[in-house]
Amino acid sequence: MAFHTIPLRDILVDGPEFDTFIFTYPLQAAALSASIQKVGLLNPVRLREHERGWQIVCGARRVLAFQELGRQEIPAQTMKHASCSDEQALLLSLADNAPRPWNPVEQARVLYKFHHLCHWDVERLAREMAPQLGLPPAPELAQKYLSLLSFEDEILLALANGALSPAHAFLLIPLSSPERGAIFQEVIQRCSPSLNECREIIDALLDLKVILKKNIPEILQAPALIDLLRSPGKPAREKNRLLREQLRRRRYPRLSQLEDQFEAQIKALSLSHQTQIRHAPYFEGNHLEIHLRATTNAGLREALAHLQAAARRGGFQPLFDLVKGGGQ
Amino acid sequence: MRYRPDIIFVEESVRGEPMTRDILSRLVDVKVEFIENYQALGWKYLHPNARFKKEKKALALARKHGEMVKEVERDLFRATPNEFYIVHSQGCPFDCQYCFLYDYLGHQIPTIFVNVEDMLQSVRDVIESRPAERLLFHTGEFSDALAFDHITNLSRPLVELFARYRHAFVEFRTKCGNVENLIGLQHNGQTIISWTFSPQRVVQLFEYGSASAEQRIAAARRCQQAGYKIGLRLDPLIRYPGWENDYRELIENMAAQLQPDLISDCQLGVFRYTPGLGRIIRERFPKSYLRLEESVPCSDGKYRYLKHLRLEMYQKIIGWLRLHFSAKRIACLRRQGIRPDLKIELCMESPEVEDVLLQQQ
Numbered sequence: 108m109a110f111h112t113i114p115l116r117d118i119l120v121d122g123p124e125f126d127t128f129i130f131t132y133p134l135q136a137a138a139l140s141a142s143i144q145k146v147g148l149l150n151p152v153r154l155r156e157h158e159r160g161w162q163i164v165c166g167a168r169r170v171l172a173f174q175e176l177g178r179q180e181i182p183a184q185t186m187k188h189a190s191c192s193d194e195q196a197l198l199l200s201l202a203d204n205a206p207r208p209w210n211p212v213e214q215a216r217v218l219y220k221f222h223h224l225c226h227w228d229v230e231r232l233a234r235e236m237a238p239q240l241g242l243p244p245a246p247e248l249a250q251k252y253l254s255l256l257s258f259e260d261e262i263l264l265a266l267a268n269g270a271l272s273p274a275h276a277f278l279l280i281p282l283s284s285p286e287r288g289a290i291f292q293e294v295i296q297r298c299s300p301s302l303n304e305c306r307e308i309i310d311a312l313l314d315l316k317v318i319l320k321k322n323i324p325e326i327l328q329a330p331a332l333i334d335l336l337r338s339p340g341k342p343a344r345e346k347n348r349l350l351r352e353q354l355r356r357r358r359y360p361r362l363s364q365l366e367d368q369f370e371a372q373i374k375a376l377s378l379s380h381q382t383q384i385r386h387a388p389y390f391e392g393n394h395l396e397i398h399l400r401a402t403t404n405a406g407l408r409e410a411l412a413h414l415q416a417a418a419r420r421g422g423f424q425p426l427f428d429l430v431k432g433g434g435q
Numbered sequence: 436m437r438y439r440p441d442i443i444f445v446e447e448s449v450r451g452e453p454m455t456r457d458i459l460s461r462l463v464d465v466k467v468e469f470i471e472n473y474q475a476l477g478w479k480y481l482h483p484n485a486r487f488k489k490e491k492k493a494l495a496l497a498r499k500h501g502e503m504v505k506e507v508e509r510d511l512f513r514a515t516p517n518e519f520y521i522v523h524s525q526g527c528p529f530d531c532q533y534c535f536l537y538d539y540l541g542h543q544i545p546t547i548f549v550n551v552e553d554m555l556q557s558v559r560d561v562i563e564s565r566p567a568e569r570l571l572f573h574t575g576e577f578s579d580a581l582a583f584d585h586i587t588n589l590s591r592p593l594v595e596l597f598a599r600y601r602h603a604f605v606e607f608r609t610k611c612g613n614v615e616n617l618i619g620l621q622h623n624g625q626t627i628i629s630w631t632f633s634p635q636r637v638v639q640l641f642e643y644g645s646a647s648a649e650q651r652i653a654a655a656r657r658c659q660q661a662g663y664k665i666g667l668r669l670d671p672l673i674r675y676p677g678w679e680n681d682y683r684e685l686i687e688n689m690a691a692q693l694q695p696d697l698i699s700d701c702q703l704g705v706f707r708y709t710p711g712l713g714r715i716i717r718e719r720f721p722k723s724y725l726r727l728e729e730s731v732p733c734s735d736g737k738y739r740y741l742k743h744l745r746l747e748m749y750q751k752i753i754g755w756l757r758l759h760f761s762a763k764r765i766a767c768l769r770r771q772g773i774r775p776d777l778k779i780e781l782c783m784e785s786p787e788v789e790d791v792l793l794q795q796q
Contacts, residue, residue: 229480247480313717314727317727358729361729361743362729389731389741389742390742431791
């Protein structure tokens with residue numbers, strides 16, 4: 108390895124060779140430019156010889172900052188191609204970055220580069236590389252991180268800056284690019300669903316896609332949904348609740364119909380607000396549960412009298428029919 | 436099509452087992468790799484489709500540690516006393532979309548436990564320790580009971596063992612037509628061969644690699660001709676557009692081709708799935724109709740069709756079974772002085788559904 112001052116024009120800063128060994132994402136030089144202007148360059152960059160110039164191994168942000176500052180050359184440690192393999196270059200770059208925490212996109216980029224440039228299989232990535240990145244040594248997880256890099260920039264940026272969690276992002280892996288974009292923009296950004304809520308929404312959308320033979324962006328563009336999602340006055344939690352309710356009604360029309368019939372029958376009984384009648388979850392039981400709330404003996408007598416009168420009229424029979432057979 | 440692996444993983448500890456040698460001698464041109472422990476196998480990081488395809492092309496020969504005969508605790512809704520599983524293998528060469536093993540086993544590499552003598556001794560121990568009780572042993576819980584039989588010949592010692600006891604029965608449950616080993620054995624009526632009978636459309640859509648509906652009926656007929664009683668297992672019942680016609684035709688075909696007096700019983704169960712299996716099905720078959728009917732979580736944590744949809748299915752299927760089997764069966768069995776009703780049971784169904792069905796009968 109030798110120390111030189113290298114003209115910036117000889118360093119590859121575009122084309123596919125530029126970020127071969129760079130893990131940093133997003134690659135922004137602004138903050139570093141100010142620091143370099145103030146205290147100068149503390150560490151020289153590391154460059155590897157390339158047929159078209161010098162390839163950056165360590166210090167991409169420093170090179171970009173020098174460019175931004177209008178400098179013509181930069182101090183560098185240079186290496187011959189033959190003396191530094193791709194794997195050695197990646198390991199150098201890893202060591203250069205090591206003291207700082209990685210964001211999920213950078214973790215994915217490290218795994219991806221060792222996978223594709225050095226042909227490490229997923230099991231080796233999990234075993235040897237994941238722990239260095241602060242990830243559990245699980246091949247399934249390494250595989251998921253590798254998949255993240257097919258995502259669009261907008262989603263990667265959200266992932267890198269913490270606006271989107273890796274667990275949420277993993278839910279988007281099986282989706283196509285337009286589906287992923289629609290769910291990210293319309294659902295995740297507007298409704299802030301928890302992980303379970305997000306899974307519920309995506310599952311419902313995937314099912315509806317097959318049932319309705321429509322794609323997910325189309326389903327989300329339905330007037331009732333888009334009005335709800337883009338309504339400026341509603342807080343995210345409310346949008347989230349209403350969206351899930353609407354999707355559930357579309358995904359489970361028979362169950363929703365049963366619930367509506369049940370509610371209509373209860374209304375027809377004209378019972379007081381102190382009396383609540385419930386069915387077993389999802390109509391699995393054959394029974395009704397009746398809850399009475401009373402604060403006085405007279406109030407209890409009155410509520411029981413109402414119930415008895417309704418029972419004498421046979422008013423509960425349609426409810427029993429519903430819970431036993433679901434109105435077949 | 437008979438199962439044949441691309442690679443065989445053999446645990447070092449079972450190299451010398453007679454069944455290992457037998458199996459390897461029948462599959463001489465298949466690559467063999469010796470391993471420490473079958474449980475460490477599998478390619479979990481692959482997408483389930485690639486993973487299961489790769490895993491099902493392999494075979495593992497291993498030693499079963501722990502119990503090889505387990506008491507049945509299958510049905511949370513109903514006690515299953517005196518019923519046992521014989522754990523002779525795990526994993527299955529077929530690829531049924533709905534198979535619970537995908538969410539149950541650590542990997543899907545079909546694994547044969549070759550310490551057969553340990554297994555047979557465990558079976559004998561249970562049978563002889565309970566001489567006054569009617570015992571039933573299942574062999575198809577963690578694998579298809581007959582899919583490997585051309586490789587293992589395991590059915591022979593099992594049938595012969597059970598033939599010696601009047602109070603113990605063994606049931607082979609299968610989706611294949613691999614019954615050659617059974618024909619000609621002295622079974623003394625102690626062996627029941629059961630098939631999952633599904634309409635051909637269900638076989639094509641959801642039960643990849645298994646025998647066709649007609650092949651299953653033909654194999655059942657062949658076993659009846661050899662004197663075996665057979666079990667009708669319409670489980671899982673799957674709901675899809677046109678299910679009624681398909682199931683009615685299936686029942687008509689079965690009734691036309693099978694001897695009603697050699698049917699032990701009939702079990703019905705609707706398609707059900709754990710949340711984990713639901714995720715696997717969605718990931719593997721995103722366009723499959725299997726999960727699209729409205730299913731709800733039940734008290735055992737599994738998802739089933741809405742209760743009124745299940746009731747509708749059971750009512751219709753039971754009606755067709757009674758219509759097409761009962762008259763023939765009554766005529767046959769009355770002559771032999773045997774109770775003529777076709778015994779129909781629900782499998783893994785809630786007491787609430789059973790209550791409604793009982794009230795309607």
